[in-house]
Amino acid sequence: MTVITEELKAKAEEIKNEANVCFKEKRFSAAIEKYTEAIEINSNVASYYTNRAFCHLKMESYGYAISDSNLALKIDPNFTKANYRRASANMALGNFKEALKDLKIVSKRAPNDKDAKSKYEECAKIVRRIDFEKAIENNEQKQSVASKLDVDAISVDPSYDGPRINDETKEVDLPFVKALVHHFKGQKKIHKKYAFMIVLAVYKFMTDAPSLIDVKIPADGKLTVCGDVHGQFYDFINIFETNGYPSEKHAYLFNGDFVDRGSFSVEVILTLFAYKCLYPGHLFLARGNHETDNMNKVYGFEGEVKAKFSDMMFNLFSETFNALPLAHVIENKIFVTHGGLFSRDNVTLDEIRKIDRIGQGQPGSDGLMCELLWSDPQPEHGRSASKRGVGIQFGPDVTKNFLETNDLEMVIRSHEVKEDGYVIEHDGKCVTVFSAPNYCDTVGNKGALINITPDLKKEYITFSAVVSISNV
Known part of the structure; x- marks a missing residue:
């Protein structure tokens, strides 16, 4: 001693x-x-x-x-x-x-x-x-908000001057989405009827999807992968304004943590959901660890939704978050998930595809779903306890095993602030991308995104925070 x-x-x-x-x-x-x-x-x-x-x-x-x-x-x-x-x-x-x-x-x-x-x-x-x-x-069977919501019964006052979805077609079209973005830039609120319609449409679309989605890059275009945006609406919109808005030639994959922390989580998620309605095969959304009830109670999204809309709206968001896929595979070669890999080797894509995410609802504190949302890479080989207290930390050998097991080339994940917005680790096989610059208005980090062409060439772009009218 x-x-x-x-x-x-x-x-x-x-x-x-x-x-x-x-x-x-x-x-x-x-x-x-x-x-x-x-x-x-x-x-x-x-x-x-x-x-x-x-x-x-x-x-x-x-x-x-x-x-x-x-x-x-x-x-x-x-x-x-x-x-x-x-x-x-x-x-x-x-x-x-x-x-x-x-x-x-x-x-x-x-x-x-x-x-x-x-x-x-x-x-x-x-x-x-x-x-x-x-x-x-425990005392009564909980009824889904999505199953009982009647949006047709919600009236819109003639004085409402915001964007409207056509009552006859009930379709989200490009003029509506453009008007929605302009409306949100002015810090104006969309009518609850149209907010319900957008979220409900995404809920219905997502419930039919598997837990792992296969993604094709537009043959004559590109796919952009973005990490956490955390309710930073003006930085989020700046991605579109500088890198291009979603279209049939320009697909986007947002890799979780759309909400919490920032003051405009509602505007971010409704914009993403509106684009999902507009381009269902070209706008992809993965669940992050902040698309969960516990995180939303602590980090602001629940309170923001209830202040701007209602308890019912938050409950519908919660149901929709439960339906979001957990991972994507780009062109059969690039695995994308919010957190990371697993506490055991030889996990297959088919196992991930079959995860009953909707039945499980909240991710819990262990298992494949939890680890997809919470895990982080580490430089050392092997696995260790998570610095976060949830999920695991996984080394280069774990990444190598997963890629070889599934005939993949690399992992893209998010979940962690990086000074330059992204970091390449594990012999180039594991990339972290984080898209919320100056996170929480204090960290001073850059944001980043990854543009990927059909031949899987990758371009890493970094950007700084914008000055919004909310913090002038």
């Missing part, structure tokens, strides 16, 4: 202070390295672990944050900050009951902490609502 001298303790404190400076400068990866260095010198200080946990929270590595909080509580079971950090991580993962246990402890120990009290009340409210909803489901 190493004796920790006063000199070593002082050295660890000096490094911790350097880490604190990195944290204040929002250099979270550098701060993590420094806190880790301090821990390696003196592993008996609980605050080193909670400081590192805070960095992991900022990096969305919730599994690591929980692990560090546990280590801090092992050193000092009464270290309240560790309970608070663990609660924050569990809330971020949608583990509300686990979070509530820690928040009760924090509230008792620090009754005058307004932030802790607010988070406790928020979490308790969510837990009560979840329990209430489960009780209702």
Whole structure:
């Protein structure tokens, strides 16, 4: 056992202070390295672990944050900050009951902490609502919103000056979609009747599709693959304005996480759904980990939909998200999914195609569906526990096995912020693409997209955030 001298303790404190400076400068990866260095010198200080946990929270590595909080509580079971950090991580993962246990402890120990009290009340409210909803489901057969919704019965006031879908054809056409985009640019709301019509049409289309979709690139055109856009409407529309709008010659594949975080998730998802109605064979949408109820409760989409429309509208979105496919294969060679690969080798495309995503609904905490939405690549061979606390981390050998098993050439996934918008890993066989520049208005990253031609040549394009009228 190493004796920790006063000199070593002082050295660890000096490094911790350097880490604190990195944290204040929002250099979270550098701060993590420094806190880790301090821990390696003196592993008996609980605050080193909670400081590192805070960095992991900022990096969305919730599994690591929980692990560090546990280590801090092992050193000092009464270290309240560790309970608070663990609660924050569990809330971020949608583990509300686990979070509530820690928040009760924090509230008792620090009754005058307004932030802790607010988070406790928020979490308790969510837990009560979840329990209430489960009780209702247990007492009566839950009826699908899609099955009982009668859009024809919804009237539109003559004073409504927004885009309209033709009452006779009920079809989403190009003039409507163009008018819709213009309407949203002006931060105006579409009438609920037309919003319901768009979402319902996509729901009906998606329920007939398998969990894995085969994609063909237009023979005389291209396919653009985009990653997370997270409700950043003006950055999202900037993709179309600079790279070309969807058409029969220019297909798009948006690889999940359309909503949450940003302030205009409703506008982003309705625009995507409208284009899906317009070009069903040329606009592809994959489910991300944020197209789930737990994430939507925490990160804003549920509240935004209910504020702009209603509970019923959110429930219809939830049903539609359950119907979104989990993966795509481009020209039989490029596998595209939001998160990543699996906790076992030799998973086949046919297995993925047959996942009962609609019957399962929410992805749960393990299994193929969960891993498709949550997993991340790692540079080391093999597999390890997820830094997020859900899914796994997979190495180059795992990618190689999956590609060889299914006669594929590469994996494209999203799910992670990258400084330059994209990163190529695993000997060029695994690409991450992220399309929300300056994520959360704070990170400063570029966004990226991938243009792919029929001969599978790839062009990586990066772009910066635009200045919208919402943040001038």
